[in-house]
Amino acid sequence: MPEHIPSELPEGDPFGADTLPYGVFTTPDAPDHPRIGVRYGAHVLDAAAAAAEHGSAYADLLDQPVLNPLLAAGRPVWQAVRAEVRTWLDGPHFHPLSEVTLHLPFEVADYVDFYASEHHATNVGRIFRPNAEALTPNWKHLPIGYHGRAGTVVVSGTDVVRPLGQRKAPADERPSFGPCAKLDIEAEVGFVVGTPAPANTPVPLGDFREHVFGVCLVNDWSARDIQQWEYVPLGPFLGKSFATSVSAWITPLDAFDTARTAPPERTHPLLPYLDDSAAEPGGIDIRLEVSINGEVITRPPFASMYWTAAQQLAHMTINGASLRTGDFYASGTVSGPGEDQVGCLLELTKGKGPYLADGDEVVITGWAPGPNGSRIGLGEVTGRIIAG
Numbered sequence: 001m002p003e004h005i006p007s008e009l010p011e012g013d014p015f016g017a018d019t020l021p022y023g024v025f026t027t028p029d030a031p032d033h034p035r036i037g038v039r040y041g042a043h044v045l046d047a048a049a050a051a052a053e054h055g056s057a058y059a060d061l062l063d064q065p066v067l068n069p070l071l072a073a074g075r076p077v078w079q080a081v082r083a084e085v086r087t088w089l090d091g092p093h094f095h096p097l098s099e100v101t102l103h104l105p106f107e108v109a110d111y112v113d114f115y116a117s118e119h120h121a122t123n124v125g126r127i128f129r130p131n132a133e134a135l136t137p138n139w140k141h142l143p144i145g146y147h148g149r150a151g152t153v154v155v156s157g158t159d160v161v162r163p164l165g166q167r168k169a170p171a172d173e174r175p176s177f178g179p180c181a182k183l184d185i186e187a188e189v190g191f192v193v194g195t196p197a198p199a200n201t202p203v204p205l206g207d208f209r210e211h212v213f214g215v216c217l218v219n220d221w222s223a224r225d226i227q228q229w230e231y232v233p234l235g236p237f238l239g240k241s242f243a244t245s246v247s248a249w250i251t252p253l254d255a256f257d258t259a260r261t262a263p264p265e266r267t268h269p270l271l272p273y274l275d276d277s278a279a280e281p282g283g284i285d286i287r288l289e290v291s292i293n294g295e296v297i298t299r300p301p302f303a304s305m306y307w308t309a310a311q312q313l314a315h316m317t318i319n320g321a322s323l324r325t326g327d328f329y330a331s332g333t334v335s336g337p338g339e340d341q342v343g344c345l346l347e348l349t350k351g352k353g354p355y356l357a358d359g360d361e362v363v364i365t366g367w368a369p370g371p372n373g374s375r376i377g378l379g380e381v382t383g384r385i386i387a388g
Contacts, residue, residue: 002046002093009041014377016041018370020085021249021379022067022214025100034065034103038085039249039379043094050088058084067106067250071194071213072325078194078213082252102248104155106192109326111148111244112316113188113220113236115139116307118264120335120343127351128228140268143307143315145332148220149241153328156248156381162358162388163242165226175229179388180239182224183356187290187343187364189302189378190218190330191309192250197323205279208310211323214250217288217364217381218330221245224346224355244330249379256376259285259368261303273318274311282308286378288334288366290343292356300334300343302366358387 009016017040025037025044037044048063056062058081061070070081115121118135121144125134138144162183168175194213197203203211220240227239261283263276276282286302309331317323333343342348345355356362362385366378 002049002095004090004092005041005043005094012375013041014367014375015039016374017086017089018374019251019255019376020082021251021377022070023105023249023379024066024103025095026103027095027100031101036062036064036067036070037100039097040089040094042097044097044100045085045088046093046095047085049093050091051084053091053093054084054088056084068326071106071192072196074195075210078252079254082254102155102157104153104246105248105250107326108150108153108328109324110328111150111153112145112329113148113240113332114143114145114307114312114330115332116143116305116312117331117333117335117343118306119304119337120333120347123335123342123347127346141270142274143312145312145316145329146235148244150328152241153244153246156245156379156383158243158245158383159386160221160243160245160383161386163223163226163238164388165223165238166229167225168229180223180226181355182353183385184222184224184345185290185343185356185362186220186222186333187288187298187300188218188220188330188332188334189286189366190216190246190328191313192216193323193327194325196325197317199322200320202273202317202320203313203323204273205276205282205310205314208313209253211313212253212309214252215256215284215378216247216250217366217378218247219245219362219364219381219383220330221383222344243383245381245383246328247379247381251376251378255370256284256368258371259376261285263308264304264306273314276308276311279310282310284309284368286366286368288343288364291363292360298340298342298348300341301336302331302334304336305331305334356385358385360385
């Protein structure tokens, strides 16, 4: 049953009034009524019920089974709803987080995955191309990415079935078929598009905030042996398309204002549509932590990413591609300069493994600095490997 909770949370709680992420939940008494919730501490505010009680003009937008109608409403509405939610935090419409079921919070329209970390790209290049330049010639000139598979984006907590596919080691005479033997993680940060843009209307760097609703954590699982055999010459396919896990909570972009930071120094001049030298700081100081079976293995820093989310959005649309509500794009593996700051097992073990075993559970968490020393939380993303 809904309940009251204290309007003031324990000091340091990353899901306080400065965070307020959105998700979709159901309760045991109404399993067929998914609706929008807002996380506050260890509770979920039933936003639809609170909006109805207060006569909010946005009640219909919040009584929805996915976030997409709210996403499509645009930034002025996002800001107005967020302001109203803050006034509902001392009301009666809260459920313990432990007693609700969380669902994929938005219907994914398209999915794009980038390759935006110079540290990650360099490390992987050295592993895969030890006798060549680690970075390809185009890497410092454009955000490299690929179009992923929207239908296999799943909510945190969904089991990941070990994928099947072809693989061929360099010494093998011919490829073999079977379950992936080198199943890996990729710790990433994702961005959810709200306001669409029609075809042939590129989104400039300065319009980033008008289109991107929020931020979440991502685990873009990777079948390294399948990927290594198939990726030449067209790139990722079966090695990436089997599952991408996202958090059940989407933290509004505006919550990260205090965490904005300048990206790394540019070493090559950028074309005008990507030149952010005069733009607001495009980096975000998000600190990630990756655990496997309860043991922390790495802490990747998102602030170290060479290409920013605004540049990625600009590049996605510069060729005339449209932007749709529910489009989703991810940063690519987040890795920093330290050996304990890499975002995947490929880097952590320098390609030697071990990789994930059946039964392993991976948890990615993250937070960013907030106002007055507070923390802005991102909902965790978890997944457990099961045999195919």
